[in-house]
Amino acid sequence: MKFRHLLASAAALILGQAAQAQSWQLVWSDEFNGSIGPDWVFETGGGGWGNNELEYYRKENATIENGNLVITAKREDYGGYHYTSARMKTQGTRSWKYGRMEARIKLPAVQGTWPGWWMLGNSISSVGWPASGETDIMEQINTAGTVYGSVHWQAANGSQADYSNSIGTTPTDYHVYAVEWDQDYIKWFVDGTQYNQFQITNGAGNTQAFQNPFFLLLNMAVGGNWPGFTINDAALPAKMYVDYVRVYQKGAAPVSIQIEAENWAAMSGVQTEACSEGGLDVGWIDTNDWIVWNVNIPVAGTYTVSYRVASLNGGGVIQLEKAGGSPVYGSVSVPRTGGWQTWTTVSHQVTLPAGQQQIAVKALAGGYNINWLKITN
Ligand SMILES: [Ca+2]
Ligand SMILES: [Ca+2]
Structure with a gap:
């Protein structure tokens, strides 16, 4: 999400491996049944912190409708910006090292919108980005019927490295977007179909950031370096619906x-x-x-x-x-x-x-x- 680079690195992609036997145990969730849970921290401000986004993020743009979190992008003048939206995170409240992070999401797919369901390393507060690591579980821009799964980290020479893959889908329908992350791989899924995989074994390729705890983020940007700066004002307000966010970790299933x-x-x-x-x-x-x-x-x-x-x-x-x-x-x-x-x-x-x-x-x-x-x- 931050400082997104469009070119994927040449990291090896290995698809089609059979899923290993797993027993995921739910360790945290927000079902958004009636309220937004207490672990979410709302970020306030304009510009998207490096992405040249056009919105001002406000808590007021995150609401609950019918058991869904709704992040609404609006044509609204606020804080010197011409759009408002919401960005929320679990930084300082909840973070996890490894697990299955999934969310059931429906997107507006409107020209100018850039929704994200993603994670950042806790260490961003000390070592900064991209040394903290970033895992983008789902991103989509504008009206495209494509979603992206990506990672960003710091290469050995200190520059930003990234790796990404995408899959075609129907973003205006609900889908379950997930990563499964362990000491060896980060794998991306849409509705259980794996479409991307990134190896992090032993911090290969300077990826040791991904052996540390990460927190969750949800947001919907309006404009920015990646989606561009053409906004379909007539299609606003645009709503990103999140039915739930769930985090699982591997453990022994109850017997x-x-x-x-x-x-x-x-x-x-x-x-x-x-x-x-x-x-x-x-x-x-x-x-x-x-x-x-x-x-x-x-x-x-x-x-x-x-x-x-x-x-x-x-x-x-x-x-x-x-x-x-x-x-x-x-x-x-x-x-x-x-x-x-x-x-x-x-x-x-x-x-x-x-x-x-x-x-x-x-x-x-x-x-x-x-x-x-x-x-x-
Ligand atoms: Ca729900
Ligand atoms: Ca008996």
Whole structure:
């Protein structure tokens, strides 16, 4: 958005790679349901800070309509300028290193407008631009049916470097504009279709700025170096609608799998019985008896496995293992509960592989009943 250069650099573009398995967890959003959230900071002033824009940015030009943020560009004299609009950011309130940043946006596509959904590095306040880095998630100018995804950074020789690609779309319809950013790549998407990719592994090409936190910006300029200075006043006011802004980061998706003990795939030496907590439990578990269950673990990792158990006298030991006996995942003791239908929950942490598999409880020492087991992360 700032000091935009029209020529893309010659950085390598690698498209068409299969998306890797990801579990994005929502870490922040503004749905604009009734109000503009408190994390947005409004910028006030004219000229667009280096772009020769024709508007004066005012908070008053950002409103809510029907669950949308609306940034309105107006033909309006204010502060020595002849147009007003709004520019807002999360600088100083919210920033993220890596993630999926997405917004559902509908644009006016009016001659002279230049809407942007973008990010700047927090370090802009110390090292300045372009050393801070800039990621433009979506930009569009004038009436064009094209949107751009770009990055700007500081080359080793101190000059501004940039890299950009574009895709044709229908900007006056709603689309979801997103980047997915990790330590290796920034990837740009429209409605889930990737159209640009930029490699930042190990700060290659002096891109280390993109290994630091960035904040979000939304704005709509009127005129400027990129769209030019021909404004269709008759088409104003022009509105940029933002249904939501969401930030996701990679994390472990919540897992909670409960298995009724009696729903075994195989067993040796045990029987079911009516359970005081409802349904059935598995009893008559003696030393070296075993029970196998089918389970699908979505991702390899450390899980808490809990067992609902009852034991008149205690002394039992549950060993969790892969069906067949190897590897052993761990073991947990079963305390005395004072009755065969007096239930308690014991648990332990184990590391499980991903995928459809058979897990087994082997009784290293018997003398307990199991109602269910639960696998959570
Ligand atoms: Ca909304
Ligand atoms: Ca049960």
